[in-house]
Amino acid sequence: MQSDSERLELRRCMKDAVVRQDAAAVVDFGRRLLASSGKPADVMFCASTFAAISASLNSQLGARSLKTYVVRSVTVEPLIPFLATEAVLSNFVLDLQVGGYGSYVDELLNSASALAAFHPDLVLIILDQEEIAGRLPELCADGIGAEVDQEIDECVARMAQLLQSYRSSSSARILLQGLVVPDCTSLGDVGDANLANSLPNSIQRLNQRMAALCGTISDCVFFDVDRLAARHGRVNWCDARMYLASRLPVSAQFFREYSRGLVRSFSTLFRASRKVLCTDLDNTLWGGILGEDGAEGIATGSAFPGNCYLEYQEYLKQLSARGILLAIVSKNNEADVREAFSLRSADLALGLDSFVAHKISWNEKATSIRELAKELSLGLDSFVFVDDNPVECAAIRQQLPDVAVVEAPVLEPWRLVEVLSQQPFFDAAVVTDDDVNRVKEYKAQAQRAELANSVNSRDEFLASLGIVCTFQSALLAPLARAVQLLAKTNQFNLTTRRRSAAEVEEFSSAVGGQAVVVRVRDRFGDAGVVGLALARNQGDACVIDSLLLSCRVIGRGIETALLAYLGDQALRTGATRLVGEFIASKKNTPCAEFYSEHGFTKIISSQETISDSIFYELDLTASKLTTPKWISVEGN
Amino acid sequence: MSNDLVPASLRELLADIFEITPEQITPELNMTAVENWDSFRHLQVILAIEGEYGVQFDPQRIPELSSVNLLLEELQKKGATL
Numbered sequence: 070m071q072s073d074s075e076r077l078e079l080r081r082c083m084k085d086a087v088v089r090q091d092a093a094a095v096v097d098f099g100r101r102l103l104a105s106s107g108k109p110a111d112v113m114f115c116a117s118t119f120a121a122i123s124a125s126l127n128s129q130l131g132a133r134s135l136k137t138y139v140v141r142s143v144t145v146e147p148l149i150p151f152l153a154t155e156a157v158l159s160n161f162v163l164d165l166q167v168g169g170y171g172s173y174v175d176e177l178l179n180s181a182s183a184l185a186a187f188h189p190d191l192v193l194i195i196l197d198q199e200e201i202a203g204r205l206p207e208l209c210a211d212g213i214g215a216e217v218d219q220e221i222d223e224c225v226a227r228m229a230q231l232l233q234s235y236r237s238s239s240s241a242r243i244l245l246q247g248l249v250v251p252d253c254t255s256l257g258d259v260g261d262a263n264l265a266n267s268l269p270n271s272i273q274r275l276n277q278r279m280a281a282l283c284g285t286i287s288d289c290v291f292f293d294v295d296r297l298a299a300r301h302g303r304v305n306w307c308d309a310r311m312y313l314a315s316r317l318p319v320s321a322q323f324f325r326e327y328s329r330g331l332v333r334s335f336s337t338l339f340r341a342s343r344k345v346l347c348t349d350l351d352n353t354l355w356g357g358i359l360g361e362d363g364a365e366g367i368a369t370g371s372a373f374p375g376n377c378y379l380e381y382q383e384y385l386k387q388l389s390a391r392g393i394l395l396a397i398v399s400k401n402n403e404a405d406v407r408e409a410f411s412l413r414s415a416d417l418a419l420g421l422d423s424f425v426a427h428k429i430s431w432n433e434k435a436t437s438i439r440e441l442a443k444e445l446s447l448g449l450d451s452f453v454f455v456d457d458n459p460v461e462c463a464a465i466r467q468q469l470p471d472v473a474v475v476e477a478p479v480l481e482p483w484r485l486v487e488v489l490s491q492q493p494f495f496d497a498a499v500v501t502d503d504d505v506n507r508v509k510e511y512k513a514q515a516q517r518a519e520l521a522n523s524v525n526s527r528d529e530f531l532a533s534l535g536i537v538c539t540f541q542s543a544l545l546a547p548l549a550r551a552v553q554l555l556a557k558t559n560q561f562n563l564t565t566r567r568r569s570a571a572e573v574e575e576f577s578s579a580v581g582g583q584a585v586v587v588r589v590r591d592r593f594g595d596a597g598v599v600g601l602a603l604a605r606n607q608g609d610a611c612v613i614d615s616l617l618l619s620c621r622v623i624g625r626g627i628e629t630a631l632l633a634y635l636g637d638q639a640l641r642t643g644a645t646r647l648v649g650e651f652i653a654s655k656k657n658t659p660c661a662e663f664y665s666e667h668g669f670t671k672i673i674s675s676q677e678t679i680s681d682s683i684f685y686e687l688d689l690t691a692s693k694l695t696t697p698k699w700i701s702v703e704g705n
Numbered sequence: 706m707s708n709d710l711v712p713a714s715l716r717e718l719l720a721d722i723f724e725i726t727p728e729q730i731t732p733e734l735n736m737t738a739v740e741n742w743d744s745f746r747h748l749q750v751i752l753a754i755e756g757e758y759g760v761q762f763d764p765q766r767i768p769e770l771s772s773v774n775l776l777l778e779e780l781q782k783k784g785a786t787l
Contacts, residue, residue, distance in 0.1 A: 108753075109749070109752060109757075110718040117724050147749045147752055310764055311752075314764030315748055315764070322756065
């Protein structure tokens with residue numbers, strides 16, 4: 070806990086920064102104040118200070134505003150400032166509205182409810198056990214629980230009906246909070262543990278079922294509040310006095326942890342996880358300094374303290390298994406590092422080939438990371454950097470503010486995995502096959518680059534790749550992958566509209582609508598689903614709402630093949646013109662001339678428009694879009 | 706009555722929650738006088754005071770603690786160091 074004078078100083082700094090309209094400084098001082106003060110009054114102060122500069126949070130920090138509606142059966146009002154504050158620390162600005170205590174069924178089912186009228190971006194569903202599974206305590210009490218399974222089925226079916234009904238009328242993202250597993254019942258600890266249908270065991274099953282249900286609803290995430298309760302102690306998680314007197318579901322001492330967990334859960338609905346972890350070697354991947362201690366002297370392996378580093382290596386290996394790319398950024402002699410990896414391979418969980426790239430040199434680390442971003446065709450905001458040296462960390466924070474920096478606790482190496490896992494960088498509610506294949510794909514990329522160096526012309530190179538494009542409905546991609554592409558593609562993205570799963574479904578089902586993805590493979594590997602387009606007919610024109618391509622396949626003519634496919638489909642559905650739209654963003658300049666390069670002409674609007682859209686058109690009866698000759702096309 | 710009868714720590718806490726200045730916090734200030742002081746802010750006040758001074762109020766007394774003076778008296782009764 071900080072002394073009062075430090076607290077007051079930080080609060081004064083925040084006020085000064087508000088006067089200067091310096092949003093980054095306000096958030097930074099706020100973060101420092103909250104990191105060391107547990108006082109609710111400081112949270113209230115931050116909440117009102119952040120609220121006063123919300124417009125600057127949007128404009129200066131790119132914070133996303135979310136109209137958020139809380140559907141609830143419990144008291145959440147005292148939590149609101151905590152939620153709003155934690156959201157700002159994750160770069161969201163919440164515009165919150167809270168529903169009535171008893172009206173959640175009506176709110177979710179009735180298309181004329183206060184919830185529907187609010188047009189939220191996000192709906193938080195926070196119901197207690199009484200509402201979700203009111204009969205379970207009684208059915209579990211006898212220790213046999215003959216009707217428990219049936220009751221759980223019915224609870225899940227009721228919830229499914231609420232969610233599906235709401236989903237059919239709104240594309241808002243949904244967070245469904247699970248139940249806290251009760252800590253003690255009349256069966257006692259022994260009975261609760263051993264009887265399959267004890268209330269704790271039944272609630273656990275119900276939670277799993279609700280999580281699975283959320284997986285079947287588009288843009289819906291399950292918030293496992295029980296995990297938080299267990300982590301911080303179920304005994305104190307809920308203050309029975311306040312729950313029974315005021316229906317407050319969480320004890321005031323855990324408002325922050327609760328809010329942080331909730332924000333972390335819904336964040337995955339709005340932003341993609343980071344894709345690359347760059348690790349330092351000395352005192353990070355292993356203990357000691359290779360240049361001084363030698364390959365035999367560095368600490369790694371099954372004995373302490375080497376096993377602390379082994380734990381970190383195992384953690385990285387697990388990240389790699391689900392598609393997070395690993396890279397080495399180290400100031401060392403490359404020959405020494407190769408020697409260490411080969412001599413100590415039995416003591417290391419990772420080999421050099423576990424890393425898709427390495428920058429082992431005496432160059433500035435910022436330079437190395439910039440090079441990596443270029444080689445891997447990824448934005449710096451996809452990178453996480455782990456290093457024990459505070460000076461290196463500070464340099465990256467300053468020079469590459471988009472990169473997330475984790476400082477390895479050099480004196481407490483056993484904490485490294487914990488420090489890393491507390492960060493939300495790699496959170497994902499959904500993992501697709503394409504994620505898992507990404508590591509292989511990046512290795513194939515390196516082989517392609519080698520081939521490119523060995524052939525003479527670009528056309529010859531492309532022909533030698535043997536590229537096959539398969540077009541299919543975005544709903545079958547699977548849909549989660551299509552939405553993931555919409556959420557995270559920045560560079561080759563003509564309009565950067567972050568469409569939700571429900572919106573993709575709308576395009577697919579509209580008359581003359583198209584929601585199409587392209588899957589790409591070549592002789593080196595299967596890149597998976599890498600491109601997407603959404604379009605619908607308006608009169609005689611097929612209007613392209615979204616068109617995007619993962620940056621790792623740009624420049625191979627796939628974008629042209631996708632456009633040609635859209636043109637063919639448009640003709641089939643009776644359109645005679647193809648209309649394209651471009652909205653400039655900070656990152657999409659590589660595709661600014663996409664439509665003009667394909668023979669489209671700019672539509673000069675007669676009226677003054679305030680939108681940033683530039684429209685292009687192509688007369689499909691006069692010109693034909695052709696797929697490059699080096700690409701074979703599959704699919705209808 | 707003057708506001709120095711309210712300890713500085715309580716003044717600041719209440720000011721943060723009601724979004725007014727600490728100088729405006731006087732002993733006679735009550736739920737009807739402060740626009741922001743509704744039943745939810747009241748719960749917030751109670752939770753913040755409990756956290757700050759390490760005390761617990763009886764839920765039945767909570768709705769009755771509707772002025773700064775009453776809050777102060779209850780805190781003194783609980784032996785809180787202000």
